Amino acid sequence: MLVALAAIPILIAIAVRLSSSVPPGRGPAFLDRITQNGLFVGVTGVLVSIPLFLPLTVGVVAGDTVAGEAGLGTLRYLLVAPAGRVKLLLVKYAGAVVFCVVAPLVVALTGAAIGAALFPVGRVTLLSGDTIAPAEAVMRLILIAAYIAVSLLGLSAIGLFMSTLTDVPVGAMAATVVLSVVSQVLDALPQLEWLHPWLFSHYWLGFSELLRQPIGWDTFASNAWLQAGYVAVFGALAYSRFVTKDILS
Amino acid sequence: MNRRWLRWMPAVVVPAVIAAGIAAGSLPASAVDPLPAKSPAQVLALVAGHKVHALSGTLEQASNLGLPEVPQTGPSASAPTSWLELLSGPHTARVYKDGPAKMRIQILDKMAERDLVRNGRELWWYSSKDQSTVHVTLPNLVATPAGEEPPEDSVDPGFPDSSTVPTPAELTEKLLAKLDPSTDVSVGTDVQVAGRSAYNLVLTPRSQQTLVGSVSIAVDGENGLPLSFQVAARGQAEPAFALAYSSLTLGAPDPSLFDFTPPPGTAVKEVQPPPRPLGAHPGLDGHTGGSDVGRPQVTGSGWETVVGFRVGGDALAAEGLLTREPLLQQAMVAVPGGTVMSTSLLNVLLTDDGRIFVGAVPVEMLQAAATPR
Structure with missing residues (x-):
């Protein structure tokens, strides 16, 4: 799955390299900047993958945590060991968190690498019009990956809960991915404005704050609080469900 | 069975605690000291x-x-x-x-x-x-x-x-x-x-x-x-x-x-910046370019002021801007004697004979200002 994610920025870079110049203002933001500065491939890659590809892979990983073991019939053998259900749940969630951290990093850094290989690299122009050195730009890319990692924690907690509900891993995966799409659709409806700050996908595109000068940390903080809330609620639900569940497989 | 329900406690308590925390955070901070009373003049x-x-x-x-x-x-x-x-x-x-x-x-x-x-x-x-x-x-x-x-x-x-x-x-x-x-x-x-x-x-x-x-x-x-x-x-x-x-x-x-x-x-x-020094106020008299065209006609006073322009020169450009804008065309409504762009604060009347009336007043007052006396 990480390879599939890494393919996204590579595809973008090759497509832009082979095509003629992209007119500014068309396509996803930053796409027109790639020919000037290869490091923008990383940003564009993250931007393109955040609505679907990253939630999809996180949904697959998180949905598989418990239901996957149940589906394979190995869950009861895991619980025979004196580790306890809480510990198993924590370890499973930790695995999903590691994926949340690694996946956006892979997209951003692969993008930066392929961009550096195919396009010139120079001082990076931020949204504010200021320019920063390439080394600092890579720092910002890592910050963006960290922001996305935090953003995906809530979704992975939802996936963990879904995974405790069923013995069919595909069901848990699908439910998680569908929820992420539903959340984004709700976020796009202006009639539901009161609901928007509570949707776990609301700050997903907020990483643009990290491309301003000075960095707007407010979004980072509100995003972290929101995701912490989702992790707490769905973590508690997953705990309750898992420790009361009758393990039959 | 009792134990089973106890296990579901966290799933209930955690959302409740978060909801309580949010409710407490959104309450107005009532402990703030009131400011010393001041008259409008003192505040100004x-x-x-x-x-x-x-x-x-x-x-x-x-x-x-x-x-x-x-x-x-x-x-x-x-x-x-x-x-x-x-x-x-x-x-x-x-x-x-x-x-x-x-x-x-x-x-x-x-x-x-x-x-x-x-x-x-x-x-x-x-x-x-x-x-x-x-x-x-x-x-x-x-x-x-x-x-x-x-x-x-x-x-x-x-x-x-x-x-x-x-x-x-x-x-x-x-x-x-x-x-x-x-x-x-x-x-x-x-x-x-x-x-x-x-x-x-x-x-x-x-x-x-x-x-x-x-x-x-x-x-x-x-x-x-x-x-x-x-x-x-x-x-x-x-x-x-x-x-x-x-x-x-x-x-x-x-x-x-x-x-x-x-x-x-x-x-x-x-x-190039305009030659006029920035300190000077580019008020309405900026239109007095000799001819009558574009000189604003002001009726009413205070909040009921209605400003009218005869189309020509700048005003023509303004009207073009208003009517060409697809977004504004949606907001245009035909009324007897012209079209009106109505917002909750400001109404603009474009009369059929080429005049523009602007004011923070109801449309009827604009029409009244537009009718010659």
Whole structure:
């Protein structure tokens, strides 16, 4: 799955390299900047993958945590060991968190690498019009990956809960991915404005704050609080469900 | 079985605790000390005498003018609508200011940003969407020569910097006396803006005819800085226009913020500033170009003022701008004698014989002003 994610920025870079110049203002933001500065491939890659590809892979990983073991019939053998259900749940969630951290990093850094290989690299122009050195730009890319990692924690907690509900891993995966799409659709409806700050996908595109000068940390903080809330609620639900569940497989 | 229910406790307790925490956080902080009572004149004097020249903050703007919302995406978000786009829909901007000659305003858009940077005589406009830069070199200002820092005790730019000028207190008394026949000025209950206690100066038109319900300005109780500006329209619960700080830090921001060099790869457009010194007020008399064409015809007074133009010259351009704008065409409604663009604060009447009438009054009053007597 990480390879599939890494393919996204590579595809973008090759497509832009082979095509003629992209007119500014068309396509996803930053796409027109790639020919000037290869490091923008990383940003564009993250931007393109955040609505679907990253939630999809996180949904697959998180949905598989418990239901996957149940589906394979190995869950009861895991619980025979004196580790306890809480510990198993924590370890499973930790695995999903590691994926949340690694996946956006892979997209951003692969993008930066392929961009550096195919396009010139120079001082990076931020949204504010200021320019920063390439080394600092890579720092910002890592910050963006960290922001996305935090953003995906809530979704992975939802996936963990879904995974405790069923013995069919595909069901848990699908439910998680569908929820992420539903959340984004709700976020796009202006009639539901009161609901928007509570949707776990609301700050997903907020990483643009990290491309301003000075960095707007407010979004980072509100995003972290929101995701912490989702992790707490769905973590508690997953705990309750898992420790009361009758393990039959 | 009992034990089983106990296990579900966390799933109930955690959301409850979070909900309680949010509810507690959103309650108004009632423990704030009330500000000492002040008369409207004293509050105005506080504003006029404020010495806050260095700050950084975030401004939130929301409008509810009744105009159709500009789509945030898609091909229709073209350049000519940008001035309209600033009027409709919500916006967030970061403001940095250090003295009167150093300022930076960042309008934060989705995945884009528009910047206005002023450093002394250099004025830059940068838009990240099309990577365009506009550069203006301002002429020497009369009040602050060569963009130098003014002395500590100088009043706000806009007031001539001279000892013959009356004190802010006298000035506000005069202003209030002038406003009194048309406007009721009062100080409402204190408000909280950006976490600061502020006086709420409310200007209510005495006229029942105008569309403007009230104008309220929040003034920082400590230093007199205006913190928010709100215009309420008659018959509309939400404010028609609101501009307020959502966060504010006093003190000089990072000086490197004001150093702007156009990024490589952008087209820099040099614009010559208008020859008129910036201190002069480009008021309505700017149209008196000798001929009758374009000279405004003013009827009514105070809040009921209606300004009429005969189309020609600038006004023709204005009408073209109004009628060509696809977004505005949606807002145009045909009425007897012309078409009307109606917002909750301002009505514009384009008569069939080529005149434009603008006023914060109902359409009937515009029509009355348009009918020759």
